[in-house]
Amino acid sequence: MISAQTEADVIDAVRDARAKSRTLEIMSRGTKRAYGRPMSCDDVLNVSALSGIVKYEPAELILTVLPGTPVAEITTLLDSKHQRLGFEPVDWGAMLGTATGKSTIGGVLSADVNGAAAIRYGRARDSLLGIRAVNGLAESYKAGGKVVKNVTGFDLPKLMCGAMGTLGVLTEVTLRVYPKPPQSVSLIVRDVSVEDGFALLRRVWQSPLEATALAYIPASVPITQLGYVGEGAALIRLEGAHEPLKEKIAALLAIARSAQPIEAANVFDSISRGTIFAGRNCDLWRVSVPSSEAAGIVRQMGSSVFAADWAGGSLWIGLDAGGNGAELRAHCERADGQATLVKADEETRQRVAPFPPEPAARRALTRSVKAAFDPQNVFNPGRMWKAV
Amino acid sequence: MADTAGLAAFDGDALTAYRQKALACVLPKTKEQVSAVLKFAGEEGIAIVPRGAGTSLSGGALPLADAILMGMGRMNRILEIDYENRCVVTEPGVTNLSITRAVEVRGFYYAPDPSSQIACTVGGNVAENSGGIHCLKYGLTTHNLLGVEMVLPGGDRVRLGGKAGDGGLDLLGIAAGSEGLLGIVVEATLRILPKPPVTRTLMAAFRSVPDAGQCVADIIGAGVIPAAMEFMDKNCIGAVEDYCSPGYPRDAEGILIIEVDGVAAEAAHAAERVTEIAKAAGASAVTEAFDENERIRLWAGRKAAFPAMGRLAPDMLCMDGTIPRHALPRVLIRMAEMSKKYGLGFCNVFHAGDGNLHPLIIFDVMKEGELARAEAFGAAILQLCVEVGGVLTGEHGVGVEKRDLMPVMFTDADLAQQQRLKCAFDSAGLFNPGKVFPTLSACVELGHMHVKGGRVPFPNLPRF
Numbered sequence: 001m002i003s004a005q006t007e008a009d010v011i012d013a014v015r016d017a018r019a020k021s022r023t024l025e026i027m028s029r030g031t032k033r034a035y036g037r038p039m040s041c042d043d044v045l046n047v048s049a050l051s052g053i054v055k056y057e058p059a060e061l062i063l064t065v066l067p068g069t070p071v072a073e074i075t076t077l078l079d080s081k082h083q084r085l086g087f088e089p090v091d092w093g094a095m096l097g098t099a100t101g102k103s104t105i106g107g108v109l110s111a112d113v114n115g116a117a118a119i120r121y122g123r124a125r126d127s128l129l130g131i132r133a134v135n136g137l138a139e140s141y142k143a144g145g146k147v148v149k150n151v152t153g154f155d156l157p158k159l160m161c162g163a164m165g166t167l168g169v170l171t172e173v174t175l176r177v178y179p180k181p182p183q184s185v186s187l188i189v190r191d192v193s194v195e196d197g198f199a200l201l202r203r204v205w206q207s208p209l210e211a212t213a214l215a216y217i218p219a220s221v222p223i224t225q226l227g228y229v230g231e232g233a234a235l236i237r238l239e240g241a242h243e244p245l246k247e248k249i250a251a252l253l254a255i256a257r258s259a260q261p262i263e264a265a266n267v268f269d270s271i272s273r274g275t276i277f278a279g280r281n282c283d284l285w286r287v288s289v290p291s292s293e294a295a296g297i298v299r300q301m302g303s304s305v306f307a308a309d310w311a312g313g314s315l316w317i318g319l320d321a322g323g324n325g326a327e328l329r330a331h332c333e334r335a336d337g338q339a340t341l342v343k344a345d346e347e348t349r350q351r352v353a354p355f356p357p358e359p360a361a362r363r364a365l366t367r368s369v370k371a372a373f374d375p376q377n378v379f380n381p382g383r384m385w386k387a388v
Numbered sequence: 389m390a391d392t393a394g395l396a397a398f399d400g401d402a403l404t405a406y407r408q409k410a411l412a413c414v415l416p417k418t419k420e421q422v423s424a425v426l427k428f429a430g431e432e433g434i435a436i437v438p439r440g441a442g443t444s445l446s447g448g449a450l451p452l453a454d455a456i457l458m459g460m461g462r463m464n465r466i467l468e469i470d471y472e473n474r475c476v477v478t479e480p481g482v483t484n485l486s487i488t489r490a491v492e493v494r495g496f497y498y499a500p501d502p503s504s505q506i507a508c509t510v511g512g513n514v515a516e517n518s519g520g521i522h523c524l525k526y527g528l529t530t531h532n533l534l535g536v537e538m539v540l541p542g543g544d545r546v547r548l549g550g551k552a553g554d555g556g557l558d559l560l561g562i563a564a565g566s567e568g569l570l571g572i573v574v575e576a577t578l579r580i581l582p583k584p585p586v587t588r589t590l591m592a593a594f595r596s597v598p599d600a601g602q603c604v605a606d607i608i609g610a611g612v613i614p615a616a617m618e619f620m621d622k623n624c625i626g627a628v629e630d631y632c633s634p635g636y637p638r639d640a641e642g643i644l645i646i647e648v649d650g651v652a653a654e655a656a657h658a659a660e661r662v663t664e665i666a667k668a669a670g671a672s673a674v675t676e677a678f679d680e681n682e683r684i685r686l687w688a689g690r691k692a693a694f695p696a697m698g699r700l701a702p703d704m705l706c707m708d709g710t711i712p713r714h715a716l717p718r719v720l721i722r723m724a725e726m727s728k729k730y731g732l733g734f735c736n737v738f739h740a741g742d743g744n745l746h747p748l749i750i751f752d753v754m755k756e757g758e759l760a761r762a763e764a765f766g767a768a769i770l771q772l773c774v775e776v777g778g779v780l781t782g783e784h785g786v787g788v789e790k791r792d793l794m795p796v797m798f799t800d801a802d803l804a805q806q807q808r809l810k811c812a813f814d815s816a817g818l819f820n821p822g823k824v825f826p827t828l829s830a831c832v833e834l835g836h837m838h839v840k841g842g843r844v845p846f847p848n849l850p851r852f
């Protein structure tokens with residue numbers, strides 16, 4: 001394992017790997033190592049020591065950090081100024097069977113894992129304003145900027161989000177932050193079917209209440225804290241200052257008469273972290289579909305292990321371990337969406353493409369883009385698809 | 389279209405200092421036609437310049453003498469309105485405002501609202517990643533864009549993103565703001581938002597610019613994100629008052645127009661906070677529009693900044709840098725000094741919430757040397773923006789206008805990486821050549837692998 005302390009170390013490591021035609025697994029704290037296709041790289045480049053706050057300017061809504069900075073540290077810092085990250089970064093450590101509470105901002109961005117509030121504030125890619133990175137030619141470069149509004153040059157920061165470290169090594173990231181509303185209320189609507197529950201969540205989403213979480217949990221995935229849920233429960237989070245929040249709750253009751261406040265703030269977190277499925281012996285798939293198609297997918301798959309975020313737009317579905325997901329993917333395709341295999345054993349992730357297979361023209365483009373950043377395939381080869 | 393009169397109709401965009409007729413102009417109606425033209429152009433090695441409505445302020449749609457201009461105005465149908473999933477699927481030639489018009493009956497709107505919204509097209513918005521006065525709260529085009537279908541150089545069609553994303557590399561994020569360098573957008577899926585039930589508009593007048601700057605920082609620092617927060621300086625106030633008398637205080641050094649929205653209590657809460665903070669920051673007066681007419685009048689002044697300044701001189705250059713907001717007072721002082729140095733008048737309108745400056749420089753092309761001085765003044769302003777930690781363009785794009793300034797912000801390595809990405813889409817360099825990048829490197833020089841037959845693209849490309 002090579003441990004980089006600085007950007008210069010990263011450059012050296014990449015130059016060396018390039019010269020010797022060796023491949024590098026880019027790793028920070030390694031909490032998501034079991035996500036994506038298994039790789040066998042010649043070396044591990046550990047970048048977790050590239051950690052620390054570079055600059056935090058609350059009044060500019062800007063935070064610049066080194067990518068190895070733990071999310072927990074960032075959350076604490078932002079909290080001290082009543083701010084937060086809009087996409088609500090998620091820790092998949094526990095679900096994937098590694099450590100919890102260790103995930104770093106670079107890892108979260110690279111894997112594009114977003115929490116409940118992303119339905120209101122956008123995903124990680126929408127908050128990443130600027131980067132420094134090292135490409136596969138061992139050159140460092142910057143892209144984007146350190147201001148909230150910028151269109152100078154291609155928006156490479158977005159491309160780095162969700163690229164799983166296949167395009168380069170991040171060495172600095174600049175994020176937009178948001179004020180944290182003073183109060184937050186979670187509400188539950190009990191005993192609703194999947195169809196009715198998702199439709200209800202959509203009505204809230206179509207209203208101006210700016211809900212920051214719209215989730216659904218079926219009875220088959222019990223959460224003690226919620227008490228009796230009947231067929232299933234729709235969960236809504238509203239935020240704001242005292243008076244506005246009162247008005248929003250009243251407006252919500254006009255949409256969903258039986259909605260009740262509940263102490264369940266951490267339920268949203270446990271859904272996005274996938275920890276509600278702990279102990280189940282199945283593979284976990286993450287499905288993205290237009291919300292109106294989500295109930296159909298759930299019915300078609302007939303699995304009792306599922307939960308929804310983003311009014312159904314983001315679904316977890318548990319399927320028999322070792323399956324190839326072909327049926328799920330076919331349904332998703334018809335519904336204008338796709339499915340990603342998040343949790344499965346190594347053999348399955350080797351055999352079944354974890355990331356959605358691409359149509360031919362798109363695949364060719366993806367490969368060209370990879371080559372534009374990493375022509376020699378130094379970084380995380382095969383992590384997303386065989387060739388990328 | 390290849391006749392002189394026809395081509396003359398498409399000889400430039402809203403960066404009016406530059407004019408050039410295209411080799412030919414095509415106006416496709418279908419995706420298939422776009423594909424066919426790009427296949428032909430690819431085989432023949434002919435360059436393509438995409439064009440929407442031609443309102444680009446950076447010369448992005450400026451034709452080239454040896455290139456086909458592809459006007460997208462005839463692909464102007466909205467294909468689907470999907471309220472359930474809060475999105476609209478549209479052809480690229482539809483105007484920005486038409487999207488809102490199509491969905492407002494059901495209480496929705498499309499958030500990015502460039503001032504040119506009655507004319508500019510969705511395709512142009514995607515290519516420029518356009519903003520508007522509401523982007524601090526609601527984002528630029530890229531934050532409201534779910535997917536595109538793009539025809540690549542050579543004619544292949546790809547979908548990037550979609551109603552529920554695509555689960556692959558975020559190439560959609562690259563397409564937004566790509567300034568017509570990567571392909572032709574033939575379809576876009578846009579997010580629509582529920583209209584906030586209440587909108588309130590306030591005006592705060594300041595005796596000093598630093599006070600106004602402090603007020604902006606304090607509002608954001610207090611956790612209020614206004615829907616819009618616009619600054620106008622004294623020059624601008626005077627010009628606008630002469631033009632349409634919106635009722636701005638002529639004696640103020642600067643004013644802020646601040647709009648807050650949300651459910652009633654939310655707008656009320658924000659309006660109250662904004663008023664308190666503005667007074668504490670030294671505002672000499674804070675007034676609120678008491679009805680819709682008054683609200684429209686307050687905004688009319690801001691929206692008339694362009695034509696109002698236009699009356700003071702025949703020509704105008706609109707700059708577009710972004711700065712960290714705390715640098716505002718410093719930047720305004722330096723700009724006033726530059727105005728003296730270059731001997732040209734200017735005024736400042738500023739999307740204060742997100743730090744996006746729009747200095748308007750006035751000049752007269754007919755006067756010897758004024759265009760060159762105006763451009764030098766503009767360039768100096770943008771260099772200053774970068775110097776204080778900002779960027780060259782916040783929403784108008786690089787185009788030809790700021791192309792040669794790119795090295796002020798980016799190193800050779802930064803630009804080489806950008807160009808390598810360009811090569812991944814367009815290995816022959818056929819798309820909108822001469823825009824964005826200060827030097828044209830052949831993809832082969834950049835070590836790119838997809839160069840066909842070693843053809844060097846455009847050795848004779850005209851440079852401006």
Ligand SMILES: Cc1cc2nc3c(=O)[nH]c(=O)nc-3n(C[C@H](O)[C@H](O)[C@H](O)COP(=O)(O)OP(=O)(O)OC[C@H]3O[C@@H](n4cnc5c(N)ncnc54)[C@H](O)[C@@H]3O)c2cc1C
Pocket residue numbers: 401402437438439440441442443444445447448449460480501502503504507508509510511512513514515516517518519520521567568569571572573574694783784820
């Ligand atoms: C009075 C005025 C006010 C303005 N106000 C604002 C403002 O508030 N905010 C703001 O952001 N901008 C503003 N602009 C700038 C301009 O309107 C925007 O950049 C707009 O998005 C351009 O759209 P268009 O359809 O006119 O595109 P064009 O000017 O025709 O083209 C712009 C760029 O997009 C490319 N392009 C166009 N269509 C396509 C397509 N289908 N596929 C691929 N590439 C394509 C072109 O090659 C070119 O590079 C203003 C301009 C004017 C004249």
